[in-house]
Amino acid sequence: MDGRVESLPESKLGTKEHWDQVYEFGEDSVERMIRYLVDMLQEKSDEEAKYILDVGTGNGHLLFALMDAQLDEAENMTPDIIFPARLCGIDYSAASIELSKAIGSKRGHGCEQILFLECDLRNMPEMDELAARPSHGKGWDIVCDKGTIALSSQLVHGKLPVDLYVEAVHRLTRKDGGIFFITSCNFTQEELATKFQPAGFLIEHVVPTPSFTFVCLCLFHTHTQTFPLIHEQGGQQGSTVTTVAFRRG
Numbered sequence: 001m002d003g004r005v006e007s008l009p010e011s012k013l014g015t016k017e018h019w020d021q022v023y024e025f026g027e028d029s030v031e032r033m034i035r036y037l038v039d040m041l042q043e044k045s046d047e048e049a050k051y052i053l054d055v056g057t058g059n060g061h062l063l064f065a066l067m068d069a070q071l072d073e074a075e076n077m078t079p080d081i082i083f084p085a086r087l088c089g090i091d092y093s094a095a096s097i098e099l100s101k102a103i104g105s106k107r108g109h110g111c112e113q114i115l116f117l118e119c120d121l122r123n124m125p126e127m128d129e130l131a132a133r134p135s136h137g138k139g140w141d142i143v144c145d146k147g148t149i150a151l152s153s154q155l156v157h158g159k160l161p162v163d164l165y166v167e168a169v170h171r172l173t174r175k176d177g178g179i180f181f182i183t184s185c186n187f188t189q190e191e192l193a194t195k196f197q198p199a200g201f202l203i204e205h206v207v208p209t210p211s212f213t214f215v216c217l218c219l220f221h222t223h224t225q226t227f228p229l230i231h232e233q234g235g236q237q238g239s240t241v242t243t244v245a246f247r248r249g
């Protein structure tokens, strides 16, 4: 070391345009998911309020956005189709759970009633306990995921994390009509279908998402930070974000 500062390679992370795109992408994904969930819940408003689980909840953003949708749309929306005590977010990060609880308490207006639990999607006995929580005892009516489906190829107990994830979602989602609703920027619709159809999930609806060329920007949240996972598409054009609702048969 001679004390000189070496110049670093140029990075997209240093540009405002990049971060504008990242945050727009994240917010758009949440809005698309909330719109679909609210429409679905409205259609079923004559049924009992649904039990909704968010896996890999991060800072609980999806569940809080769902609560906001109920407050914002109170005039147009059938009241009480979303019961905060029937919402639950899980994450294996204790810090994420503490943060989500703190945000819920600070927000109030029912958000403090949302249940946040530290659970690991790779732990099947934990998944079975979680599946038994809804009072009807049949699993969760709606299981949501925004950005959690595993990327790692490292085997856990001889299985790929993504296969354990499918097993966990299968255990958690109510049989005969439960919905698994996912937004992913790692898996295409076809790849998701290949994983979930053999586990008894059929595509219920594909939410249209914008197409990008060259770069997919995926939000990666931790409890304190948000940073992007840059996925170069090598010139391939197509939809790099997938939002799909599956129905469990």
Ligand SMILES: C[S@@+](CC[C@H](N)C(=O)[O-])C[C@H]1O[C@@H](n2cnc3c(N)ncnc32)[C@H](O)[C@@H]1O
Residues within 6 Å of the ligand: 055, 056, 057, 058, 059, 061, 090, 091, 092, 093, 096, 119, 120, 121, 122, 145, 146, 147, 148, 219, 220, 221, 222
């Ligand atoms: C990319 S973040 C998404 C957070 C949130 N869904 C969002 O969109 O803001 C993925 C989250 O999944 C959690 N996670 C990853 N693997 C998990 C596992 N095996 N069990 C439970 N949570 C997990 C991480 O701690 C992280 O909070």
